Amino acid sequence: MSFSFADVDSVRKGLSSVQYLADEGIAGVVYLAERLQKPVLVEGPAGTGKTQLAKSVAEATGARLIRLQCYEGLDESKALYEWNYKKQLLRIQAERQGEDPEGDGMWQQIEDDLFSEEFLLTRPLLEAIRAAEPVVLLIDEVDRVEIETEALLLEILSDYQVSIPELGTVAASQIPLVFLTSNNTRELSEALKRRCLFLHIDYPDLDREKEIVLAKVPGVGESLADQVARIVRSVRQIELKKAPSVSETLDWARTLVLLGVEHIDADTAAETVNILLKYRSDIEKALKEFASSDEEFAVPAATP
Amino acid sequence: MKVEPATSPLLALLAGFISELRAAGLPVSLTENLDAMEAIQHIPIEDRDAFKYALAATLVKNHAHWRAFETVFEVYFSLRGAEYDLVDGEWPEGMDLSDFVDGLDGQQRRQGGGGGEAMSAEQLAEMLFQALMRGDDALMRAIARQAVQRYAGMEPGRPVGGTYYLYRTLRNLDLDGVLDRLMDQARDDAPGDLTPLEERLERDEFEARIDQLRKEVEAEIRRRLVADRGVEAMAKTLRKPLPEDVDFMHASREEMMALRRAIYPLTRKLAVRLARKRRHGRKGPLDFRNTMRHSLSYGGVPAEPKFRYPRPAKPEIMVVADVSGSVAAFARFTLHLVYAISNQFSKVRSFVFIDGLDEVTSFFEGVDDIGEAVHRVNAEADVVWVDGHSDYGHAFEVFWERYGKDVGPKTTVMILGDARNNYHASQAWILKEIEHRARKVFWLNPEPGAYWDTGDSIVSEYGVHCDGVFEVRNLRQLEGFVENLV
Numbered sequence: 001m002s003f004s005f006a007d008v009d010s011v012r013k014g015l016s017s018v019q020y021l022a023d024e025g026i027a028g029v030v031y032l033a034e035r036l037q038k039p040v041l042v043e044g045p046a047g048t049g050k051t052q053l054a055k056s057v058a059e060a061t062g063a064r065l066i067r068l069q070c071y072e073g074l075d076e077s078k079a080l081y082e083w084n085y086k087k088q089l090l091r092i093q094a095e096r097q098g099e100d101p102e103g104d105g106m107w108q109q110i111e112d113d114l115f116s117e118e119f120l121l122t123r124p125l126l127e128a129i130r131a132a133e134p135v136v137l138l139i140d141e142v143d144r145v146e147i148e149t150e151a152l153l154l155e156i157l158s159d160y161q162v163s164i165p166e167l168g169t170v171a172a173s174q175i176p177l178v179f180l181t182s183n184n185t186r187e188l189s190e191a192l193k194r195r196c197l198f199l200h201i202d203y204p205d206l207d208r209e210k211e212i213v214l215a216k217v218p219g220v221g222e223s224l225a226d227q228v229a230r231i232v233r234s235v236r237q238i239e240l241k242k243a244p245s246v247s248e249t250l251d252w253a254r255t256l257v258l259l260g261v262e263h264i265d266a267d268t269a270a271e272t273v274n275i276l277l278k279y280r281s282d283i284e285k286a287l288k289e290f291a292s293s294d295e296e297f298a299v300p301a302a303t304p
Numbered sequence: 305m306k307v308e309p310a311t312s313p314l315l316a317l318l319a320g321f322i323s324e325l326r327a328a329g330l331p332v333s334l335t336e337n338l339d340a341m342e343a344i345q346h347i348p349i350e351d352r353d354a355f356k357y358a359l360a361a362t363l364v365k366n367h368a369h370w371r372a373f374e375t376v377f378e379v380y381f382s383l384r385g386a387e388y389d390l391v392d393g394e395w396p397e398g399m400d401l402s403d404f405v406d407g408l409d410g411q412q413r414r415q416g417g418g419g420g421e422a423m424s425a426e427q428l429a430e431m432l433f434q435a436l437m438r439g440d441d442a443l444m445r446a447i448a449r450q451a452v453q454r455y456a457g458m459e460p461g462r463p464v465g466g467t468y469y470l471y472r473t474l475r476n477l478d479l480d481g482v483l484d485r486l487m488d489q490a491r492d493d494a495p496g497d498l499t500p501l502e503e504r505l506e507r508d509e510f511e512a513r514i515d516q517l518r519k520e521v522e523a524e525i526r527r528r529l530v531a532d533r534g535v536e537a538m539a540k541t542l543r544k545p546l547p548e549d550v551d552f553m554h555a556s557r558e559e560m561m562a563l564r565r566a567i568y569p570l571t572r573k574l575a576v577r578l579a580r581k582r583r584h585g586r587k588g589p590l591d592f593r594n595t596m597r598h599s600l601s602y603g604g605v606p607a608e609p610k611f612r613y614p615r616p617a618k619p620e621i622m623v624v625a626d627v628s629g630s631v632a633a634f635a636r637f638t639l640h641l642v643y644a645i646s647n648q649f650s651k652v653r654s655f656v657f658i659d660g661l662d663e664v665t666s667f668f669e670g671v672d673d674i675g676e677a678v679h680r681v682n683a684e685a686d687v688v689w690v691d692g693h694s695d696y697g698h699a700f701e702v703f704w705e706r707y708g709k710d711v712g713p714k715t716t717v718m719i720l721g722d723a724r725n726n727y728h729a730s731q732a733w734i735l736k737e738i739e740h741r742a743r744k745v746f747w748l749n750p751e752p753g754a755y756w757d758t759g760d761s762i763v764s765e766y767g768v769h770c771d772g773v774f775e776v777r778n779l780r781q782l783e784g785f786v787e788n789l790v
Contacts, residue, residue, distance in 0.1 A: 007348075008351070008354050024353045025353075025357045028347070028361070029361045032346060032358055036346070185573075186573050193365040193366075194336060196365075197339075198361055198364060199361060200370065230505050230509065231501075231505065233512075234505055266501040269501060
């Protein structure tokens with residue numbers, strides 16, 4: 001069995017070569033996921049690069065990415081497999097054309113034919129299992145499916161196989177790297193969590209965010225990136241409905257570059273803050289907060 | 305320090321670590337335990353961070369438990385690894401201190417020089433200032449060690465908790481004063497005046513660094529305590545409760561923050577769960593009329609029995625909350641939770657009191673940020689009548705007089721408070737009247753059951769007129785109660 005990554009450090013290098021800057025935790029978990037052949041459950045606020053992680057790992061390892069987007073009402077026929085009902089009907093009809101008086105043996109054969117792979121429509125999960133080449137399977141926003149539907153995933157997550165009653169068990173020819181993402185809108189079942197490695201991706205710290213801006217935004221200067229990262233960090237400290245995500249930081253940096261801004265002053269910040277924050281009340285709050293900085297601050301953390 | 309991954313001391317250590325995690329309340333299953341053991345064999349053990357993340361990924365499946373995990377980890381592995389050895393009075397080698405010390409007045413220098421012990425308090429403060437100004441992590445760590453050694457006054461075997469030492473160290477470092485000085489310096493260094501935006505950014509930067517320093521100090525104290533008393537003893541004293549187990553009445557400021565963060569996902573989950581319960585619980589009695597109606601399509605045979613959909617009545621809720629001092633936090637969380645799932649009730653009205661009583665329902669109407677509304681309750685509600693000490697009797701009197709007529713057979717009344725009445729008249733007859741009229745009356749008490757009816761607490765005097773008195777000390781109990789209520 002060969003692994004794509006030799007050690008934790010090579011994970012980080014591999015990911016940064018596709019412009020994903022992984023911190024120690026992320027790289028470590030990805031490395032372990034491959035070694036232990038376990039799925040990774042990625043949790044964290046929206047827009048911190050959970051989905052992007054799976055994509056980047058696929059890109060870095062040269063694997064095919066198969067994505068299952070979860071939603072309420074997702075079921076077996078959308079996630080695992082489905083019988084191609086129309087084709088089966090046609091098959092029966094075609095059989096009728098050359099009708100045979102001794103129906104019994106014939107029927108047996110038709111039945112066998114009907115539930116063969118020819119009539120099987122593979123959906124993402126089965127697809128990932130049956131693929132011959134290396135695959136990264138991304139199960140996106142798994143917290144959106146109902147708790148009952150979660151059970152569908154269990155077999156594939158622990159044993160990398162899918163049982164189809166009519167066909168038998170399809171086992172994986174290669175172990176796919178599985179990423180599940182969750183925005184934590186509900187508690188996932190214990191059974192699911194137990195089968196996964198857990199990774200929480202939070203907003204990046206100052207230095208990492210700056211590096212991300214530098215890596216992802218062409219034409220951004222060192223000092224501008226630094227300023228962007230620092231302002232975003234300060235904005236995140238305010239209690240907002242929706243704190244700016246990394247993708248919004250990047251959008252903001254791109255806008256500033258397009259506008260030819262070298263140095264962010266209060267006016268520029270006020271004019272472009274709507275890219276960073278999406279709620280009117282948040283924008284007002286942030287503007288107020290930054291305009292009145294010289295007033296006395298309550299520094300809650302300063303006294304033990 | 306090379307350790308073979310599979311040697312038994314490591315496994316024994318891990319087993320101890322995991323049982324400590326369980327003792328701290330983290331649900332670690334057997335499979336997860338096995339995963340962790342397998343995981344660490346793939347990780348070079350010298351790499352402390354990787355080791356930590358490997359354990360976290362396999363053992364901690366809920367981000368809210370991270371802090372508890374981290375504490376246990378730090379205690380268990382604090383004395384393992386060369387860079388974490390205790391350094392007594394020595395500055396790390398290769399660190400050039402002369403440029404700091406030279407910057408000071410010569411007269412401040414004490415005789416001897418060189419060693420850390422010989423430095424004066426002023427010199428240490430100056431170095432701290434410089435380190436923070438530059439954001440020099442290594443120097444900050446060294447200073448944290450020095451400060452702990454100098455100020456914490458730790459003595460072997462002294463049965464004092466870590467927070468005491470932390471307090472002593474930080475008080476001597478005067479971090480607030482340092483922050484002000486740093487800001488002054490930043491203002492001086494700037495070419496022009498600092499705009500409010502720039503000033504804010506500078507301040508946030510310095511605060512982040514000071515926070516870093518505080519963590520270093522904390523870690524150093526922990527290391528010394530572990531060295532003194534051993535891992536098992538310290539693991540027990542330093543054990544941090546999970547957010548859902550934090551006691552409302554004794555939560556530290558930091559725990560309060562964690563609680564506030566924890567309540568959002570909790571309410572969301574609770575709402576989802578309750579909605580689902582409502583949707584799925586369809587086991588009504590046989591609907592005879594409907595069954596007969598459908599039997600017509602089978603020629604009069606009732607082949608398809610029809611059942612009535614249960615329509616559980618949505619209760620009407622009145623929350624009457626004591627918001628004085630110590631129980632305020634509890635009232636806040638309960639109000640928050642009740643309003644977060646208010647669509648499960650036909651109507652929610654809320655009242656807050658100390659010795660006077662005020663209705664605050666309007667604060668919550670049409671507001672999408674419940675936290676904000678709760679904040680307004682604290683700031684604007686008119687709840688003080690005489691002196692601002694809890695007077696349940698008077699509060700109930702006002703309630704009965706003004707709103708008593710609104711209590712009806714559909715109403716569930718929830719009273720939140722510790723029933724510490726400051727020896728005022730209890731006026732328990734009002735509760736009796738309320739109980740008479742209302743569907744249910746519940747009393748939620750944030751105090752541990754053992755303290756009830758001690759001192760000026762008169763829970764049982766009120767309790768006899770309630771359908772239930774519950775101890776609700778933490779989020780877990782609160783969640784349980786609210787779920788049963790619906």
